[in-house]
Amino acid sequence: MKYVHRIWIFTIVLFLSGGWISDMEMIAQNPDKKYVMVIHGGAGTMKKENMSPEQEKEYKNMLRKALSTGYDILKKGEPAADAVVATINILEDSPLFNAGKGAVFTHDGKNELDASIMDGKTLQAGAVAGVTNIKNPINAARAVMDHSRHVMLTGRGAEIFAAEQGCDTVPPSYFHTQSRWESLQRILEQEKKNDMNDLYRTPDPFQNEISSPDEKYGTVGAVAMDAAGNIVAGTSTGGLTNKRFGRVGDSPIIGAGTYANNETAGISCTGTGEYFMRSLAAYRVSVLMELENLTIQEAADQVISEIGVLGGDGGLIALDQEGRIAFSFNTSGMYRGTVDEDGHIEVMIFAGE
Amino acid sequence: MKYVHRIWIFTIVLFLSGGWISDMEMIAQNPDKKYVMVIHGGAGTMKKENMSPEQEKEYKNMLRKALSTGYDILKKGEPAADAVVATINILEDSPLFNAGKGAVFTHDGKNELDASIMDGKTLQAGAVAGVTNIKNPINAARAVMDHSRHVMLTGRGAEIFAAEQGCDTVPPSYFHTQSRWESLQRILEQEKKNDMNDLYRTPDPFQNEISSPDEKYGTVGAVAMDAAGNIVAGTSTGGLTNKRFGRVGDSPIIGAGTYANNETAGISCTGTGEYFMRSLAAYRVSVLMELENLTIQEAADQVISEIGVLGGDGGLIALDQEGRIAFSFNTSGMYRGTVDEDGHIEVMIFAGE
Numbered sequence: 001m002k003y004v005h006r007i008w009i010f011t012i013v014l015f016l017s018g019g020w021i022s023d024m025e026m027i028a029q030n031p032d033k034k035y036v037m038v039i040h041g042g043a044g045t046m047k048k049e050n051m052s053p054e055q056e057k058e059y060k061n062m063l064r065k066a067l068s069t070g071y072d073i074l075k076k077g078e079p080a081a082d083a084v085v086a087t088i089n090i091l092e093d094s095p096l097f098n099a100g101k102g103a104v105f106t107h108d109g110k111n112e113l114d115a116s117i118m119d120g121k122t123l124q125a126g127a128v129a130g131v132t133n134i135k136n137p138i139n140a141a142r143a144v145m146d147h148s149r150h151v152m153l154t155g156r157g158a159e160i161f162a163a164e165q166g167c168d169t170v171p172p173s174y175f176h177t178q179s180r181w182e183s184l185q186r187i188l189e190q191e192k193k194n195d196m197n198d199l200y201r202t203p204d205p206f207q208n209e210i211s212s213p214d215e216k217y218g219t220v221g222a223v224a225m226d227a228a229g230n231i232v233a234g235t236s237t238g239g240l241t242n243k244r245f246g247r248v249g250d251s252p253i254i255g256a257g258t259y260a261n262n263e264t265a266g267i268s269c270t271g272t273g274e275y276f277m278r279s280l281a282a283y284r285v286s287v288l289m290e291l292e293n294l295t296i297q298e299a300a301d302q303v304i305s306e307i308g309v310l311g312g313d314g315g316l317i318a319l320d321q322e323g324r325i326a327f328s329f330n331t332s333g334m335y336r337g338t339v340d341e342d343g344h345i346e347v348m349i350f351a352g353e
Numbered sequence: 354m355k356y357v358h359r360i361w362i363f364t365i366v367l368f369l370s371g372g373w374i375s376d377m378e379m380i381a382q383n384p385d386k387k388y389v390m391v392i393h394g395g396a397g398t399m400k401k402e403n404m405s406p407e408q409e410k411e412y413k414n415m416l417r418k419a420l421s422t423g424y425d426i427l428k429k430g431e432p433a434a435d436a437v438v439a440t441i442n443i444l445e446d447s448p449l450f451n452a453g454k455g456a457v458f459t460h461d462g463k464n465e466l467d468a469s470i471m472d473g474k475t476l477q478a479g480a481v482a483g484v485t486n487i488k489n490p491i492n493a494a495r496a497v498m499d500h501s502r503h504v505m506l507t508g509r510g511a512e513i514f515a516a517e518q519g520c521d522t523v524p525p526s527y528f529h530t531q532s533r534w535e536s537l538q539r540i541l542e543q544e545k546k547n548d549m550n551d552l553y554r555t556p557d558p559f560q561n562e563i564s565s566p567d568e569k570y571g572t573v574g575a576v577a578m579d580a581a582g583n584i585v586a587g588t589s590t591g592g593l594t595n596k597r598f599g600r601v602g603d604s605p606i607i608g609a610g611t612y613a614n615n616e617t618a619g620i621s622c623t624g625t626g627e628y629f630m631r632s633l634a635a636y637r638v639s640v641l642m643e644l645e646n647l648t649i650q651e652a653a654d655q656v657i658s659e660i661g662v663l664g665g666d667g668g669l670i671a672l673d674q675e676g677r678i679a680f681s682f683n684t685s686g687m688y689r690g691t692v693d694e695d696g697h698i699e700v701m702i703f704a705g706e
Contacts, residue, residue, distance in 0.1 A: 118631075123632075124631070125630070129507060129601075130507055130508065150627060151602075151626075152600070152601040153598045153599050153601070154482060154483055154600075155507065156599065158598060161597075244510065244514075245510035245513060245514040246506050246510025247507075248506070253606060254606075254631060256607075274503055274504045277478070277504045277608075278471075278476050278607060279476075280608040280633060280636045283636065287637075287644070292644055
């Protein structure tokens with residue numbers, strides 16, 4: 001088909017031009033290892049020269065803590081969903097990432113959180129969007145998956161359901177962190193100098209944001225495989241700083257930000273959500289493995305390449321039933337890490353690490 | 354891959370067992386015709402013996418009116434998006450279908466509407482979910498696609514954005530239709546007799562609904578191709594009678610209820626939304642054409658077959674750049690119709706028509 005050819009031509013052009021693919025090769029996983037979990041804490045413009053050794057250590061320690069929490073659950077033979085939720089809870093409870101406690105602010109100065117989870121064995125899935133008082137949105141997504149006949153609940157209704165299901169609720173002020181608040185204020189200042197509506201309509205959702213190592217992307221995600229070989233993927237986010245009008249990105253959309261299928265892989269994405277939604281990024285990784293017999297890394301790279309062609313940026317993580325993992329991102333960094341079946345943890349931030 | 358084999362085995366079993374595939378063959382499109390638009394008004398349990406000739410005529414007339422409206426726009430050389438929106442507006446403004454005016458009621462006695470649209474040339478997309486005062490949600494979805502940098506807006510925020518963009522607003526009482534209200538009351542009565550929470554948790558979202566020819570599914574959708582060969586798909590719905598907790602189904606999810614790509618096809622789905630979400634139904638039709646070289650009808654049939662295997666039911670429509678269309682559904686009927694490049698309109702309701 002014409003479409004496939006076009007994508008291949010773009011891929012070859014990108015490959016020849018250097019760019020991210022050479023980075024990808026450098027961070028390819030060790031083929032002798034069997035991984036049981038892979039996580040991310042968002043992809044973005046972070047650069048080593050802009051991050052202090054202390055900051056770097058803080059991020060890496062939190063990624064390690066998250067992986068270690070998930071590993072302990074998997075080692076006990078407990079379900080992958082338990083490991084994914086507990087791991088994401090660590091990241092949600094940290095102010096470092098744009099999820100849970102550290103969620104960014106909307107244009108109106110609120111925090112509206114999204115999350116989703118999918119079980120690769122049953123293809124059951126759950127998601128919540130736009131919740132404002134649920135401490136750990138991934139727990140609410142799991143409650144939707146396990147205790148409702150629905151896939152996606154939104155807004156106040158999702159909050160009521162989550163509370164009924166025993167998810168911890170918090171006053172919305174719980175999500176106030178000073179650095180996120182200041183990020184919003186800087187963007188609002190910048191908007192004042194321009195025509196906000198014009199900025200709002202620009203095709204690049206990030207054009208009017210101020211770069212900083214940690215404010216652009218900080219969505220978190222995890223994919224785990226349990227002793228029974230079942231794969232579960234989950235994603236949690238505060239969305240986009242300065243988002244308006246009840247905007248929902250890819251994180252709570254099954255197939256866009258999150259997908260899992262035991263027959264292919266579990267996938268969690270992070271980046272310019274709109275491009276991941278239009279590309280069905282997470283599902284496309286699975287489909288390229290299913291129908292094109294691509295390896296997990298080839299599938300991940302092709303999807304990120306295609307998103308780059310559309311104009312989007314970000315990254316994704318993936319894990320298959322053989323314990324192979326893939327990272328792929330076209331940004332300068334992605335908070336990420338793995339744990340193998342022996343409990344050996346690796347964490348990375350920048351491309352090429 | 355194992356997964357592919359499994360699907361093929363199921364498909365062969367379904368084929369040998371008769372069932373819907375024989376119906377599919379009977380309604381296959383005329384290969385000599387070049388179609389420019391295909392629409393649906395929902396798939397469901399409607400049976401010819403339960404529908405009066407007057408009712409049948411009423412539905413068919415409205416489908417004809419919708420197709421004729423879209424055709425006139427396409428014939429003038431105007432964009433496919435204009436035709437899709439105008440066609441869906443006819444169906445939204447009719448109380449016959451579960452979209453716009455005829456939207457079903459939520460558990461709380463409200464009407465929460467969803468819609469989405471995607472442009473097959475640009476892969477731009479727009480969607481709104483849970484809007485309560487927008488007369489034509491498909492117009493709001495188009496405004497998101499054309500005039501924002503986002504793909505999905507939800508709830509009150511989506512309403513404010515749509516109103517700012519000039520979409521007609523109505524008091525929520527506009528969506529009150531007596532037959533839909535009575536449907537809700539019957540379901541609430543039935544729930545009182547049972548344990549509502551148990552029913553809510555059943556895997557089949559439709560288990561506790563009372564069957565009637567027109568209340569189960571009435572989502573509307575349209576796919577059009579304009580003179581420039583661009584394909585646009587759109588879907589609009591009132592969701593599920595008695596839905597709770599801000600439930601969102603497949604209709605506003607790009608890739609689940611709606612997808613369009615000039616290189617493959619435009620697709621709009623209707624049915625048990627949760628299964629279409631977990632299957633990425635609309636996108637999967639496109640992917641099977643792109644990667645497996647299936648014909649549009651083969652791709653449509655395979656996706657509906659797979660959804661049947663998961664336990665879901667419903668149907669979909671599709672149109673490709675060659676003017677080929679496909680219907681596929683595993684229910685006893687789907688309100689549907691086509692118009693070809695000469696303006697010849699065909700409308701159908703039951704399987705085998």
